[in-house]
Amino acid sequence: MTTAETIARPAPLAGPAAAAVRTDWTRAEIAELFALPFTELVFRAAEVHRAHHAAGEVQLATLLSIKTGGCPEDCRYCSQSASAEAGVKATKLMDVRQVLQNAARAKDNGSQRFCMGAAWRNPKDRDMPAIVEIVKGVRELGLETCMTLGMLTPAQAGQLAEAGLDYYNHNIDTAPERYAEVITTRTFADRLETIANVRAAGINVCTGGIVGMGESREDRVGFVHALATMEQHPESVPVNALVPVKGTVLGDMLADTPMAKIDDIEFVRTVAVARITMPLSMVRLSAGRESMGEATQAMCFLAGANSIFTGDKLLTAPNAGDDADTAMFARLGLKPLSGPEPLRAGTCGSGCGCA
Numbered sequence: 001m002t003t004a005e006t007i008a009r010p011a012p013l014a015g016p017a018a019a020a021v022r023t024d025w026t027r028a029e030i031a032e033l034f035a036l037p038f039t040e041l042v043f044r045a046a047e048v049h050r051a052h053h054a055a056g057e058v059q060l061a062t063l064l065s066i067k068t069g070g071c072p073e074d075c076r077y078c079s080q081s082a083s084a085e086a087g088v089k090a091t092k093l094m095d096v097r098q099v100l101q102n103a104a105r106a107k108d109n110g111s112q113r114f115c116m117g118a119a120w121r122n123p124k125d126r127d128m129p130a131i132v133e134i135v136k137g138v139r140e141l142g143l144e145t146c147m148t149l150g151m152l153t154p155a156q157a158g159q160l161a162e163a164g165l166d167y168y169n170h171n172i173d174t175a176p177e178r179y180a181e182v183i184t185t186r187t188f189a190d191r192l193e194t195i196a197n198v199r200a201a202g203i204n205v206c207t208g209g210i211v212g213m214g215e216s217r218e219d220r221v222g223f224v225h226a227l228a229t230m231e232q233h234p235e236s237v238p239v240n241a242l243v244p245v246k247g248t249v250l251g252d253m254l255a256d257t258p259m260a261k262i263d264d265i266e267f268v269r270t271v272a273v274a275r276i277t278m279p280l281s282m283v284r285l286s287a288g289r290e291s292m293g294e295a296t297q298a299m300c301f302l303a304g305a306n307s308i309f310t311g312d313k314l315l316t317a318p319n320a321g322d323d324a325d326t327a328m329f330a331r332l333g334l335k336p337l338s339g340p341e342p343l344r345a346g347t348c349g350s351g352c353g354c355a
Contacts, residue, residue: 021233021278021279021280022228022277023228023229023230023231023232023233024229025225025228025229025277026225027221027222027225030221030224030225030228030273030277031217031218031221033272033273033276033277034217034220034221034269034273038265038268038269041269041272041273041303042268042272042299042302042303044272044276045271045272045273045275045276045302045303045304046302046303046304048275048276048279048304049275049279049303049304049306051279052279052280052342053304053306053342054337054338054339056333056334056335057306057334057335057336057337057338057339058301058305058306058307058308058329058334058335058336058337059112059113059282059284059306059307059308059336059337059341060109060110060111060112060113060307060308060310060325060336060337061111061112061113061114061115061146061284061307061308061309061310062102062103062106062109062111062113062114062115062309062310063115063116063117063309064094064099064102064103064106064114064115064116064117065116065117065118065119066093066094066099066116066117066118066134067091067092067093067094067117067118067119067120068080068088068089068090068091068119069082069088069089069090069091069119070082070090070091070119071119071120071121071150072121072185073121073150073183073185073186074183074184074185075173075182075183076182076183076248076250077182077210077213077242077244077245077248077250077251078248079245079247079248079251080119081248090119093118093127093130096130096133096134096137099116099134099137099138100134100137100138100141102114103137103138103141103143104141106143107141107142107143109310110310110336111143111310112143112144112336112337113143113144113145113146113166113167114138114141114143114144114145114146115146115147115148115167115169115309116134116138116145116146116147116148117147117148117149117169118131118147118148118149118150120149120150121150121151121185121186122149122150122151122152122153122156123149123150123152123156125156128156128159131147131149131159131160131163132159132160132162132163135147135160135163135164135165136163136164139164139166144166144167145164145165145166145167146165146166146167146168146169146206146236147160147165147167147168147169148168148169148170148171148206150194151170151186151190151193151194152168152170152194152197152198153197154197154200154201156197157194157197157198157200157201157203158201160201160203161201161202161203165203166203166204167203167204167205167206167235167236168198168203168204168205168206169206169207169236169238170191170194170195170198170205170206170207171191171207171208171209171210171238171240172188172191172192172195172207172208172209172223172226172227173191173209173210174209174210174213174215174219174222174223175215175218175219175220175221175222175223175225175226176188176222176226177219177222178215178219178222179191182213182250191207195207195230199232204235204236204343205232205234205235205236206234206235206236206237206238207227207234207236207237207238208227208234208236208237208238208239208240208274208284208286209223209238209239209240210240210241210242210287211223211239211240211241211242211262211266211267211270212241212242212262212267212288213242213250213254214250214253214254217266220266220270224270224273224274224277227274227277227278228274228277228278233278233280233281233343234278234281235281235282235341235343236281236282236284236307236341237274237278237281237282237283237284238284238286238307239267239270239271239274239283239284239285239286239305240286240287240288241262241267241287241288241289241291241292242254242262242287242288243287243288243291264292264293264296264299267292267296267300268296268299268300268303271283271285271300271303271304271305272303272304274304275303275304275305276304280342280343281343282306282307282341282343283304283305283306283307284305284306284307284308284309285297285300285305285307285308285309286308286309287309289308289309294328294331294332297328298332301332301334306337307337308325310325
């Protein structure tokens with residue numbers, strides 16, 4: 001092993017960093033993590049990350065909107081809501097062949113996971129055959145599959161599991177007590193019910209949310225707490241920074257105000273606390289990266305983020321793009337993730353007993 005490889009893959013840590021996974025975090029404990037001096041918090045998060053994940057490796061994923069706009073939900077951050085005036089044109093479900101062409105390009109560009117989103121409150125049973133065909137086709141290309149289709153019944157979750165879906169994304173968005181300020185057409189309990197249906201079907205869970213929606217730190221504590229105290233931690237935790245789109249409630253409300261962009265240090269803190277409380281989960285930098293400098297993204301990677309969406313667009317929002325990410329990886333000495341995620345592999349490889 002070369003010196004560079006020794007640095008990139010340090011020996012597993014013992015002690016607190018490699019402690020067993022906990023699901024009994026209290027809000028007070030999470031608040032104490034947020035309140036740590038910034039460098040101490042990032043250092044602790046980096047220790048936890050290196051105990052369970054390959055340092056210097058970041059998973060690449062691609063997100064495609066397979067059915068855009070016209071959603072009956074009133075998510076106040078979303079340009080695809082039928083109630084938004086963001087100019088997003090509603091489309092029908094994309095043709096299966098077209099989806100597979102996009103998936104093949106994503107694989108050629110180095111993506112490991114292909115994520116697909118449909119702007120539905122919930123899929124209709126008549127939609128499921130095409131969805132199943134898409135899942136099977138993307139898997140045959142050798143890509144991990146992830147979908148976000150809105151709320152699911154147990155039967156629909158079972159169909160997706162039988163098709164081989166690897167992940168289902170269903171974000172909790174924000175803290176439970178703030179949820180009704182962001183969305184009124186469904187409840188936080190509705191979110192948890194779909195996540196439970198996905199779990200029961202044997203599909204891996206991808207759930208996170210959005211920061212920078214004008215929430216307080218206490219709200220961010222509640223957001224992380226809701227995720228970190230799930231009976232089983234999500235395999236994937238996307239952390240989005242709000243992209244304030246004109247024509248959406250939050251976009252218009254926060255535009256041209258100091259709250260239109262979350263403070264970079266506070267964003268990194270959120271990533272670090274997510275990493276410490278959910279040590280085996282993949283923590284993904286999702287929407288909002290295009291407004292972050294490379295230094296901020298580098299701090300997020302140091303604090304335990306190890307997955308990104310690459311490509312020029314995330315559903316309807318702009319993204320940094322493949323070329324920009326390739327250049328950033330070269331400057332930071334990062335490389336695409338080569339192995340399986342710890343929670344899917346059933347072990348973190350550290351011998352800590354966390355599996």
